[in-house]
Amino acid sequence: MSKPVTLTEVHPHRVTTLRHHAHLVRADRPAVPLDLELHYTALDPFAIRVVLRTEGASVRWSLSREALLLGLRRHEGIGDVAVWPVRPPGTPGRLCIRLGPLRACAVFQADWDVISDWLDVTLQLVPAGTESDHLQWEDFLAPLLGREEA
Template sequence: MNGEQAGVQAGQAGAGEPPVLCLDVRRVLDGVPLLPVRAEFRFEVSSPMLVSVTLTPCRGRGVTWRISRELLYLGLYEESGEGDVQAWPVRDEAGETTSWLLLESKTSSAVFELPVAEVEEWLDATYELVPEAAEAHALDWDAFLGELQDAGGRSGD
């Protein structure tokens, strides 16, 4: 990842953890990516099946979603997910491919446009730390289930 790219920053991470990926993404309204939103992607080796994404609009509080790492990766190139979290590739007017991420709760929904190259590079770094085949062995099941139970799959900051 190029840390000099506009809107992209790599944050600090602990030993054995990939850096935090900070991106300026856009919320999609009526099929058009418009509203800027700050997105921070985090990965923890102790919970390798999940990626935490904190979305913070220019004004207002951020919200954190815990998303399947596999769902997010697949959604860069094909339709992925069902229900509350879905991702799929979209070709923009310039012919570039982006990925759209749909997040739905009981009270609202939002779609965000993600840059494929930056998210893929960051996800590849997570798979270098914990390959997909090793996820089940690396997972602290008690902590994982406790976190899901406490957060209900997502939490506000």
């Protein structure tokens, strides 16, 4: 198994990416190994971008950083995304993430401690509760407001 890789950049934007492995979990079938990439940027401070890759295919998804943080401790989420910890006694634990509606979804698992450590990095870049401070409202609104005043 490959070791997780966390890349963090502070300039020009606060960005961190985790590259690790995960497993697609299927009932009554062997788990399928996947490459997992999680991406976080202060430019979109409420979201985590997820990329899952296998040979020849990939899927991209966005989910709430808050849901992922809460999912470290308890079942979190409704609808197309759910996150929950699995911690059998004597094991380091896994984090399960379900993407898609219940009847047609993918559930994958990754190392709980690796995801938790990476989320700590995101919290160093953008502390919880300060996400709105990092949104670029001025850049978005300036052209709109300038046109209204003209």
